Amino acid sequence: MSVSSPSTPFLPLPPVVTLQARERAITLGPRAQIMGIINVTPDSFSDGGLSLAVEDALAHAARLEAEGADMLDIGAESTRPGHTPLSAEDEWARLAPVLKALPRHSALPVSVDTFKAGTARLALEHGAHIINDIWGFMRDADMPHVVADFDAAAIIMHNREQIDPEIDIIADMIAFFERAIRQAEAAGLSRSKLVLDPGIGFGKTFAQNLETQRRLAELRMLGLPLLLGTSRKSFIGKVVESIPAERLPGTIASNVIGLMAGVEIIRVHDVAAHVQAARVTEAIRGLA
Secondary structure (H helix, E strand, O other), X not given: OOOOOOOOOOOOOOOOEEEEEXXXXXXXXXXXXXXXXXXXXXXXXXXXXXXXXXXXHHHHHHHHHXXXXXXXXEEOOOOOOOOOOOOHHHHHHHHHHHHHHHHHOOOOXXXXXXXXXXXXXXXXXXXXXXXXXXXXXXXXXXXXXXXXHOOOXXXXXXXXXXXXXXXXXXXXXXXXXXXXXXXXXXXXXXXXXXXXXXXXXXXXXXXXXXXXXXXXXXXXXXXXXXXXXOOOOHHHHHHOOOXXXXXXXXXXXXXXXXXXXXXXXXXXXXXXXXXXXXXXXXXXXXXX
16 A cells, blocks of 8 residues: 655745855855854853964864865854953954964855954954854944945844843844844845844743744745854753753754754854754755
């Protein structure tokens, strides 16, 4: 007796788009882009101090590229709960040696993780292609103007000053992104230069982090590519008690959920494992 195959449960994929980040044309979809994380910080929640020395950061960049990363995201200021705020001068002092030397060690597009417009300008002057703003243009109003000045791209992350367990987190996110998009367009930064990040782990309760993952597809109404950053985050440790270094399986699970929702970029510490996970997910979806 033959058994008919059930219809596919997968969400339809968003259209393939090109993110023009200065001279780099980055194709988003249907194959996911893997963004490898380099933290030049002593106090990052997961890998603080591991890439603080310039030679270590450069070796890490080369290793991520060899593992299959499509782009790199470099941050110099920890954003973990209870972190010590960093001045723009200290942030740039950590970033500058790495950005100046990086072109000799990696040919990948470079994103710089900062919410300070002054740091972003210096990073772009030294060749960065993308600015990853964890405050989505809401902390420094000059940020979209700086990105536009260099014809660069920007990742706009949702964030909140205060956690509010009573709100509809997706509705709050959509309103936040709509404000940020208006700011970008007013500064001359077109929508085609923008990627949205729901900001898992930032300004949200544990339940809201899970809800955000379940409802990722609702963000498609904004018509922009999505980045998902769940790597080693604390919500995984609340599901299954674990320290950051033990959270790779949970990270892969959360990112596969994102890939099934059509997320175009996943930002991760563990590149090789996620390249494999992404390619298998895509093969099952019939994209390989």
